[in-house]
Amino acid sequence: MKIGIIGLGLIGGSLGLDLRSLGHTVLGASQKESTCQTAKNIGAVDHARTDLESMPQSDLIFICTPIPYIIPTLQQLIPSLKPTTIVTDVGSVKTPIVQDCTALWSNFVGGHPMAGTAEQGINAAQFKLFVNRPYVITPTPESPAESVQILADLVSSIGADVYTQYSPQIHDQAVAWISHLPVMISASLIHACMSETDSHILEAAQKLASSGFASTSRVGGGNPELGVMMAKYNKEAILRSLRQYRQNLNDLINYIETENWSSLENTLEYTQQARPNFIDS
Structure with missing residues (x-):
């Protein structure tokens, strides 16, 4: 051919x-x-x-x-x-x-x-x-x-x-969850770390960052043009995913603020059990 x-x-x-x-x-x-x-x-x-x-x-x-x-x-x-x-x-x-x-x-x-x-x-x-x-x-x-x-x-x-x-529509929402959303989350992680105003703490964080930070920040440190294209052409699906992620993040903040350790533990147990469905499928 x-x-x-x-x-x-x-x-x-x-x-x-x-x-x-x-x-x-x-x-x-x-x-x-x-x-x-x-x-x-x-x-x-x-x-x-x-x-x-x-x-x-x-x-x-x-x-x-x-x-x-x-x-x-x-x-x-x-x-x-x-x-x-x-x-x-x-x-x-x-x-x-x-x-x-x-x-x-x-x-x-x-x-x-x-x-x-x-x-x-x-x-x-x-x-x-x-x-x-x-x-x-x-x-x-x-x-x-x-x-x-x-x-x-x-x-x-x-x-x-x-x-x-x-279908194209199912593909786009699925990819928003497992590919495009991680790029935005990873980028926001890096941006949040860089917002640390104490230079000594920021320096320590940069020197001590290891495999965990490397894994979670990798896609946020990629090609900016690709990230913009994802957001521009898959806007509605990414926004839907980001809004749901924001709600989950607010829940975690609430659990920690109110010292609701049982709900936090339940959430972490749930995510521990759910992760293999994405990674090992």
Whole structure:
């Protein structure tokens, strides 16, 4: 199969490495010539250009650009695509993307590989990034069943755990809980710590911070642009999650202020028991 990948960063580059290792021909596109060259050097693509001229040759195209560029990229592609070409994306928000892209191209199928690292860019690309990681495909009732199956089989072939049963709306609220909300909470943790006005306490906190703080603050110290895009394109779902989180935080404050240790213990026992449902599933 000839596969196009537009946007040769961590996700696009990693997809290219895996797909080429399975014998597919990968045609890449990136705005920077240096990125195209690096992608060729590391074996992520067979050919790469700084325009989209090679994309019409593809049987399936992954749009791996930041969220704001997904729809404009599809609009640019459409005049030269074959009717049979499947187009998908890798954005972490699905409802607005699927709605607009499906209206533009009936053979569009939304997707979201839930894998990544703290590093970004083509130099962070790696083999087997998607192995045993969720890859959500969000078809609509109008999505061609054959195209959905082709995409599902393809991403399954690189080791991903494929989910096709969730609508874009269910995906967005679920991801708000387990991906977007943690970014906002983690960022607020760092911001709260930095609000310490006693310089000696702040210095001590920075020197003594260890694995617990590293784990809970990691996603809040990531790419600011990605955080803004999450909030902008998944606004209602994130706000719903943040408001519920605020209520839970207020409950904890109340338990401690009133020395209601039994309710605090019950809450912590409940969260201890609930966590494996997310981590070990």
